[in-house]
Amino acid sequence: MKFWRTPLDIDKLQIPRGELHILKERCKGCAFCVEYCPKGVLELSEEFNSKGYHPPVAVKPEECVNCDLCEMLCPDFAIYCVRTEAGEKEVTT
Amino acid sequence: MKADPNNVLTGAHYLDGNHACAEGAIAAGCKFFAGYPITPSTEIAERVSRRFPLIGGVFIQMEDELASMNAILGASWGGVRSMSCTSGPGFSLMMENFGLGLMLETPCVLVNVQRGGPSTGLPTLPGQADMMQARWGSHGDYEVIALAPDSPQESFELAVHAFNLSETYRMPVLIMTDECVGHMTEKVVIPPAEEIELVEIRYSSKKPGEAWPFEATEDLISPMLEVGKGHKFHVTGLTHDERGYPVINAEAQAKNVNRLVDKVNKHAEEIIWLQEKDVEGADVVVMSYGISSRVVQPAIMKATKEGIKVGQIKMVTVWPFPEKRVAELAEKVKSLVMVEMNLGQVFLEMDRCAKGKCETYLVGHAGGTVHNPEDIYNTIKEAAK
Amino acid sequence: MSAKVEELIKEEHPMERLLRMDRIPHIWCPTCGLGTTVTALSTALEQLQLDLNNVAVVSGIGCTGRVAGYMKLDSFHTTHGRAVPFALGLHIARPELKTIVFSGDGDLISIGGNHFIHTARRNVDMTIICVNNFIYAMTGGQVAPTTPLTAKAATTPYGNWEHPFNLPLLAASSGAVYVARWTALHVRRLTAAIKEAISKRGFSFVEVIAPCSTLYARINKLGTGLDLMKFYHDNSVIRHGADLNDVDIDFQSKIVVGKFVDIEKPTYIDCLNEGGKRAFGDKYKPYGGGNGNN
Numbered sequence: 001m002k003f004w005r006t007p008l009d010i011d012k013l014q015i016p017r018g019e020l021h022i023l024k025e026r027c028k029g030c031a032f033c034v035e036y037c038p039k040g041v042l043e044l045s046e047e048f049n050s051k052g053y054h055p056p057v058a059v060k061p062e063e064c065v066n067c068d069l070c071e072m073l074c075p076d077f078a079i080y081c082v083r084t085e086a087g088e089k090e091v092t093t
Numbered sequence: 094m095k096a097d098p099n100n101v102l103t104g105a106h107y108l109d110g111n112h113a114c115a116e117g118a119i120a121a122g123c124k125f126f127a128g129y130p131i132t133p134s135t136e137i138a139e140r141v142s143r144r145f146p147l148i149g150g151v152f153i154q155m156e157d158e159l160a161s162m163n164a165i166l167g168a169s170w171g172g173v174r175s176m177s178c179t180s181g182p183g184f185s186l187m188m189e190n191f192g193l194g195l196m197l198e199t200p201c202v203l204v205n206v207q208r209g210g211p212s213t214g215l216p217t218l219p220g221q222a223d224m225m226q227a228r229w230g231s232h233g234d235y236e237v238i239a240l241a242p243d244s245p246q247e248s249f250e251l252a253v254h255a256f257n258l259s260e261t262y263r264m265p266v267l268i269m270t271d272e273c274v275g276h277m278t279e280k281v282v283i284p285p286a287e288e289i290e291l292v293e294i295r296y297s298s299k300k301p302g303e304a305w306p307f308e309a310t311e312d313l314i315s316p317m318l319e320v321g322k323g324h325k326f327h328v329t330g331l332t333h334d335e336r337g338y339p340v341i342n343a344e345a346q347a348k349n350v351n352r353l354v355d356k357v358n359k360h361a362e363e364i365i366w367l368q369e370k371d372v373e374g375a376d377v378v379v380m381s382y383g384i385s386s387r388v389v390q391p392a393i394m395k396a397t398k399e400g401i402k403v404g405q406i407k408m409v410t411v412w413p414f415p416e417k418r419v420a421e422l423a424e425k426v427k428s429l430v431m432v433e434m435n436l437g438q439v440f441l442e443m444d445r446c447a448k449g450k451c452e453t454y455l456v457g458h459a460g461g462t463v464h465n466p467e468d469i470y471n472t473i474k475e476a477a478k
Numbered sequence: 479m480s481a482k483v484e485e486l487i488k489e490e491h492p493m494e495r496l497l498r499m500d501r502i503p504h505i506w507c508p509t510c511g512l513g514t515t516v517t518a519l520s521t522a523l524e525q526l527q528l529d530l531n532n533v534a535v536v537s538g539i540g541c542t543g544r545v546a547g548y549m550k551l552d553s554f555h556t557t558h559g560r561a562v563p564f565a566l567g568l569h570i571a572r573p574e575l576k577t578i579v580f581s582g583d584g585d586l587i588s589i590g591g592n593h594f595i596h597t598a599r600r601n602v603d604m605t606i607i608c609v610n611n612f613i614y615a616m617t618g619g620q621v622a623p624t625t626p627l628t629a630k631a632a633t634t635p636y637g638n639w640e641h642p643f644n645l646p647l648l649a650a651s652s653g654a655v656y657v658a659r660w661t662a663l664h665v666r667r668l669t670a671a672i673k674e675a676i677s678k679r680g681f682s683f684v685e686v687i688a689p690c691s692t693l694y695a696r697i698n699k700l701g702t703g704l705d706l707m708k709f710y711h712d713n714s715v716i717r718h719g720a721d722l723n724d725v726d727i728d729f730q731s732k733i734v735v736g737k738f739v740d741i742e743k744p745t746y747i748d749c750l751n752e753g754g755k756r757a758f759g760d761k762y763k764p765y766g767g768g769n770g771n772n
Binding site for chain 3: 124125127146147149151153155156157159160161163164165166167168169170171172173175189190192193197320321322323324325326327328329330331338339
């Protein structure tokens with residue numbers, strides 16, 4: 001991760017990790033999650049759900065930082081993140 | 094349950110019908126009143142606003158009648174006995190949410206002190222021309238319960254009774270009084286609290302998650318759910334199932350609306366309250382309600398003195414209409430006479446139920462004053478021929 | 479269809495504690511801002527750690543009116559415009575409940591406008607979440623009292639020529655003690671504002687500018703719901719404590735968002751008790767709720 005200023009507590013920082021859960025059948029394909037994921041984890045899939053929408057798919061699931069933004073923006077309660085154990089130290093400057 | 098002695102002004106008083114009605118509501122445990130000033134009903138609100146602070150009730154003057162009706166529904170769901178009062182134009186405004194009250198099956202009492210209409214009409218003079226509005230005023234199919242007191246004493250008693258009915262059948266109940274009764278001052282005897290029997294609404298005893306707000310029961314009266322108890326229930330003015338969830342189709346509509354209608358019809362015989370006098374063997378039976386049932390007295394006395402066999406039925410409840418009784422009487426009597434301060438509203442119901450088995454007569458006028466007993470007498474004489 | 483979808487969805491969403499899952503999927507269109515606003519309210523309630531038994535939601539009619547039906551709380555779906563007086567009655571009967579009115583701009587401000595200003599005037603302790611999508615959506619996109627000047631609607635096919643309401647100004651000048659505006663994009667700030675509003679004693683008002691892609695965006699050729707969200711991103715100006723005369727929303731203009739009002743004022747029930755004490759002294763027992771429960 002790049003910083004415009006190196007945080008003073010850089011050695012203590014841990015980047016949280018999240019596991020994405022997509023409830024494909026509930027999705028209405030608005031793409032809010034895709035657009036606003038700060039890490040660009042998601043893309044709309046080619047696949048259709050039974051309502052004919054393209055649900056998102058995690059193309060870079062390992063990048064998810066469990067920020068919950070997708071979960072909060074989703075108008076259809078179709079996506080959520082769960083914080084995973086891994087909070088590995090991989091902060092670089 | 095007995096009335097709370099703190100609420101009951103036991104003793105003999107000299108009160109007008111509106112004040113007596115307010116005292117009846119207070120005795121019945123009413124603790125929330127939302128209203129909007131309108132002649133000739135305002136004294137009810139004024140009395141309540143004076144009495145409530147010391148007995149733990151809240152009176153609030155709302156911005157309009159639409160708000161008043163909704164506020165009492167909200168308070169009722171909050172578990173508080175609530176009421177409002179109004180007159181003609183305000184009654185029209187309340188009709189929208191009177192319908193919501195019926196749909197949500199919300200107990201509450203609404204008083205209409207009738208004046209002359211339509212529109213602004215005769216604000217300070219009596220009428221009985223809102224009777225069909227009481228019956229059909231909100232859109233859609235439903236049944237109502239409406240009471241008509243004829244005196245300040247009865248205004249007190251029927252206010253208590255109205256609360257009991259609304260708690261028993263879990264629905265709004267109407268008191269259709271009029272300017273004449275509302276502003277007539279007479280002796281009112283308020284009994285001791287222990288002589289006032291109150292009905293308590295049935296709350297569901299089921300656990301949260303198992304109880305629904307419109308649960309099907311044999312008597313069609315669903316137990317009420319209390320807010321804040323974890324039921325997390327939903328109620329809606331949309332056509333709904335017994336869970337209270339909206340269901341927008343013809344089957345759900347049939348189930349929902351028929352239940353609302355059947356709830357009253359099935360219990361009609363328990364609800365209907367008629368005071369009959371000399372009806373057995375009568376040739377002419379005079380039906381009336383509210384103030385008109387007092388105005389008929391001199392006419393009946395005069396006719397009786399002249400040898401006409403006249404019976405009287407005073408309808409304490411106007412809705413549901415006593416269909417069975419009228420049909421029965423139509424087979425026996427020569428004529429039925431309806432005396433009411435309108436141009437023939439409840440008369441039409443009487444006429445319908447008589448099914449042509451006897452003559453039917455209307456003594457009506459457009460309101461503004463009570464009947465001239467002479468007109469009633471003349472009709473009785475005509476009806477006895 | 480819905481039964482089938484439910485079968486396909488086995489996983490539990492974290493919001494399920496607050497939603498009636500037996501009614502989801504909801505009826506709202508793709509990209510509608512309502513779901514997001516419901517999430518903001520749900521998150522706010524979770525974060526406040528309130529006893530959910532003591533929260534009631536009241537709504538009126540319209541797309542937003544359906545919120546009451548989806549929240550797993552004691553919830554009341556009333557008639558058009560009347561959510562506020564219904565909530566007033568409920569609040570007075572049960573002041574210990576957090577009463578939240580969740581309704582749309584047309585419902586609250588047009589047909590329910592009178593109730594809104596008077597309940598604000600009385601400073602009745604309740605929270606109003608007004609989802610403003612600039613249009614009557616449920617009925618097919620007719621003009622609303624919030625439709626910006628020149629914007630098109632089903633009943634203003636040549637563009638709206640009426641001045642719209644400035645809702646924060648209306649709320650504040652009517653007596654609201656907390657007034658904030660955010661868009662559906664500002665989920666975190668919106669959640670924080672709803673938390674503050676719910677915690678606030680008195681009449682609190684949160685306006686949420688939300689996308690209606692099916693009607694408002696389509697008739698005005700503004701693209702998709704996502705385009706509206708991008709528009710909010712590019713054109714929202716955060717200005718806490720802004721002069722409310724300056725927060726009008728013109729067609730596709732900058733949208734001033736932020737917390738505008740946060741003041742202290744005795745609530746309706748405070749004033750009721752004050753009045754009772756003034757009149758009756760020690761004889762007066764403060765009102766704490768209906769049926770003498772409190």
